Amino acid sequence: MASFKQLRRALRRAIYVSSCVALTVAIASCAGLKRDGAAVPDPAKAVYSLSPLERTAAGAREGVYYSLFVRSFADSDGDGVGDFRGLTAKLDYLNDGDDRTAGDLGVTGIWLLPIFPSPSYHGYDVTDYYGVNPQYGTMADFEAFLAAAKERGISVIIDMTCNHSSSQHPWFLQSADPKSPYRDWYRWISADESGFNLNQTIWGHKLWNASNGSYYSGLFHSGMPDFNLSTPALREEFRKIAKFWMDKGVSGFRFDAAGHIFNAAKLRSGEPSQERAIEFWEEYVGYIRTLNPDSYTVGEVWEPTFTRAAYMKGLGSDFHFDLGTKIVEAIREGSGGRNNIANSLAADYAAYAGQNPDYIDAPFLSNHDQNRVSGLLKGDPAQLKLAASLYILAEGVPFIYYGEEIGMMGAKPDEQLRTPFLWASEGKDRFQTSWIASKYNKNTIPASLQEKDSDSLLRHYKRLIRIKTAHPALYAGRLSPLATENSAIVSWEMKADTESAFVLHNLSAEAVTVALPPRYAPQSAPVADASTARLVFATYDGTRVNADGTITLSARGSAVIAAGN
Numbered sequence: 001m002a003s004f005k006q007l008r009r010a011l012r013r014a015i016y017v018s019s020c021v022a023l024t025v026a027i028a029s030c031a032g033l034k035r036d037g038a039a040v041p042d043p044a045k046a047v048y049s050l051s052p053l054e055r056t057a058a059g060a061r062e063g064v065y066y067s068l069f070v071r072s073f074a075d076s077d078g079d080g081v082g083d084f085r086g087l088t089a090k091l092d093y094l095n096d097g098d099d100r101t102a103g104d105l106g107v108t109g110i111w112l113l114p115i116f117p118s119p120s121y122h123g124y125d126v127t128d129y130y131g132v133n134p135q136y137g138t139m140a141d142f143e144a145f146l147a148a149a150k151e152r153g154i155s156v157i158i159d160m161t162c163n164h165s166s167s168q169h170p171w172f173l174q175s176a177d178p179k180s181p182y183r184d185w186y187r188w189i190s191a192d193e194s195g196f197n198l199n200q201t202i203w204g205h206k207l208w209n210a211s212n213g214s215y216y217s218g219l220f221h222s223g224m225p226d227f228n229l230s231t232p233a234l235r236e237e238f239r240k241i242a243k244f245w246m247d248k249g250v251s252g253f254r255f256d257a258a259g260h261i262f263n264a265a266k267l268r269s270g271e272p273s274q275e276r277a278i279e280f281w282e283e284y285v286g287y288i289r290t291l292n293p294d295s296y297t298v299g300e301v302w303e304p305t306f307t308r309a310a311y312m313k314g315l316g317s318d319f320h321f322d323l324g325t326k327i328v329e330a331i332r333e334g335s336g337g338r339n340n341i342a343n344s345l346a347a348d349y350a351a352y353a354g355q356n357p358d359y360i361d362a363p364f365l366s367n368h369d370q371n372r373v374s375g376l377l378k379g380d381p382a383q384l385k386l387a388a389s390l391y392i393l394a395e396g397v398p399f400i401y402y403g404e405e406i407g408m409m410g411a412k413p414d415e416q417l418r419t420p421f422l423w424a425s426e427g428k429d430r431f432q433t434s435w436i437a438s439k440y441n442k443n444t445i446p447a448s449l450q451e452k453d454s455d456s457l458l459r460h461y462k463r464l465i466r467i468k469t470a471h472p473a474l475y476a477g478r479l480s481p482l483a484t485e486n487s488a489i490v491s492w493e494m495k496a497d498t499e500s501a502f503v504l505h506n507l508s509a510e511a512v513t514v515a516l517p518p519r520y521a522p523q524s525a526p527v528a529d530a531s532t533a534r535l536v537f538a539t540y541d542g543t544r545v546n547a548d549g550t551i552t553l554s555a556r557g558s559a560v561i562a563a564g565n
Helices: 004-029 084-089 139-151 170-175 232-247 274-291 305-315 323-333 340-355 381-392 457-470
Strands: 065-068 109-112 155-160 188-190 208-211 214-217 252-255 296-299 317-319 360-362 399-401 478-481 489-495 499-506 512-515 534-538 550-553 558-564
Touching: 084 139, 139 155, 155 232, 155 296, 232 252, 232 274, 252 274, 274 296, 274 305, 296 305, 296 360, 305 317, 305 340, 323 340, 323 381, 340 360, 340 478, 340 489, 381 457, 381 499, 381 558, 457 534, 499 550, 550 558
Parallel strands: 065 109, 065 399, 109 155, 155 252, 252 296, 296 317, 317 360
Antiparallel strands: 188 214, 208 214, 478 489, 489 499, 499 558, 512 550, 534 558
């Protein structure tokens, strides 16, 4: 019997093929018509400019996600701190729910950084896994946000910290008593316990912290005591937590510090670590899938490819750490080398597939723990557009760190990586947050002004997201390097059941003309059909597919040529 996933793909295939044929006619006969006051999606117009496109990516496991810090996004009550009501009011910026419009960003998912009660500004030290941060609003406010997101077709995943809690969590406070049932929920040892090094340091601080004659581990900080996920009762509690939030409508979770839950530093000498961690994630993610087969879970495994691949077996999806660095370095060099990025991606994907054939990659440029990419590329719009194209047009579910689409800057310390989103010039948007001042964004052009500029970075992100979510090859396809033998070009092929696409990026500062693979060269047939290769996206209008089977790619420009299967 066919699986749900196979049936869904078959239905999408039928819809896609029929829509391609219909669009061939529509482009010629009714481009520019209006329906209910909105533009009819016009693929021909979308090649070179921002134009509505019909989204075919569906569910939480496809599309493009937006990583969002509630504190910094939108403030509804004027206290300077972002909140759920402000976020709800600004949802139309992210996706207005209408594929016939082009004013919204178009993302299909949101990852909310921690929303639980916490003594810190960042929220990664949780005091209640069943509540929401009162600075962000009430549970009713959060539920209203979820409902509004669902109306727009936006999936929501929330940050979950299974590695540690706050030292102020009632569970930890009670665990200080050796006779407490919560004692084994945390990693407590005595001073004379063998197999541990009480002087162990990690990341510049001591791992073991003295308390009431015993010691507890705090991998990240003494205020973040580590859970002991070997304890069955704690594992059951986390299943209850997952069900609580998914019953409210959450589509999945981003797991913080997923690679550290059984970090060898806090285990008895010789005790297995990685194997136990993967076993936990297989069990936990497997349970989440029983609650919602279409749920999406993604882990923070800030490690080399081999380790990320191993965790794919349990998590299903990992963030693609180091990809952003490779993209920035290649753009600075202005060279694709020997199709280096495409080959590197393919090698990573092969490692992932070896552990989990159904893996989902989660590429990104920078996140809330890293210096922002705009600063690394000195705010250069052409280079930032190229960087965005390089990762969004690759495999998997890309994540955009909030503000990246308008070129926000930020550098360590962490607070300066998480500063308020810039909606408009000072005093021009009542939802502007102000909980901290940014040292780096005095010259950053706010969203409202970029909306009016047809050549802005924000407009480019809108175009990229629309093309990504409209084409099965891009959101459901697998990547294979397909070189042009020109060192300026990074290129690959994306293949899905219904469609294939050839993706090219020119990393040089000059226009380049290269031969297209025969499958993607111009066709001589007088009438195009669903299988005909066609240019569906180009960063700049100087990019052209030529009659002699070549493509001229603008400096630092990207292009996508798609063909139905």
